[in-house]
Amino acid sequence: MMTFKLETSKKNWQEALMFSMICLAVFASFAPVLSKEKNIEVSGSDLFKQYCSSCHVGGGNAANPTKPIAGSKMLRSIALFQKYLEDPPGHMPYYQSVASNKETVRKLFDYCRKLKKGQEG
Numbered sequence: 001m002m003t004f005k006l007e008t009s010k011k012n013w014q015e016a017l018m019f020s021m022i023c024l025a026v027f028a029s030f031a032p033v034l035s036k037e038k039n040i041e042v043s044g045s046d047l048f049k050q051y052c053s054s055c056h057v058g059g060g061n062a063a064n065p066t067k068p069i070a071g072s073k074m075l076r077s078i079a080l081f082q083k084y085l086e087d088p089p090g091h092m093p094y095y096q097s098v099a100s101n102k103e104t105v106r107k108l109f110d111y112c113r114k115l116k117k118g119q120e121g
């Protein structure tokens with residue numbers, strides 16, 4: 001009688017362990033999908049506010065007013081824009097997390113191309 005009970009509880013314990021391992025595996029396989037979806041929600045405007053607007057409010061250039069973003073030649077192609085961000089000249093800072101992420105660069109590119117010369121805010 002006693003032995004039987006012990007057998008049962010051992011089996012339950014093994015089942016519980018199996019179950020929690022399956023849960024862990026399922027969670028682990030979903031986690032990257034969830035974090036990727038979070039990235040997709042960040043818009044070009046959000047990225048611009050976070051990384052660029054301290055100097056480039058409204059597409060201008062507070063650090064060097066002769067080189068605004070709006071109407072910049074660097075926006076002729078996304079490849080050119082990415083190259084620029086990978087190795088910016090003068091006092092323009094380099095953001096590795098921005099320049100090395102194609103999706104981030106594309107969103108910023110789309111946003112910057114909509115900026116018009118002389119537009120504020």
Ligand code: HEC
Nearest residue numbers: 051052055063064067068069072073074089090091092093
């Ligand atoms: C700390 C200030 C600062 C920040 C922040 C900044 N920039 Fe700049 N940016 C500059 C300066 C200064 C220049 C001019 C560089 C030079 O040629 O001397 C410039 C130039 C540019 C140009 C080229 C303009 C031209 O036609 O010569 C582009 C495009 C640009 N920035 C995009 C961005 C983007 C996109 C971000 C955000 C990821 C950003 N910048 C963040 C200071 C900044």
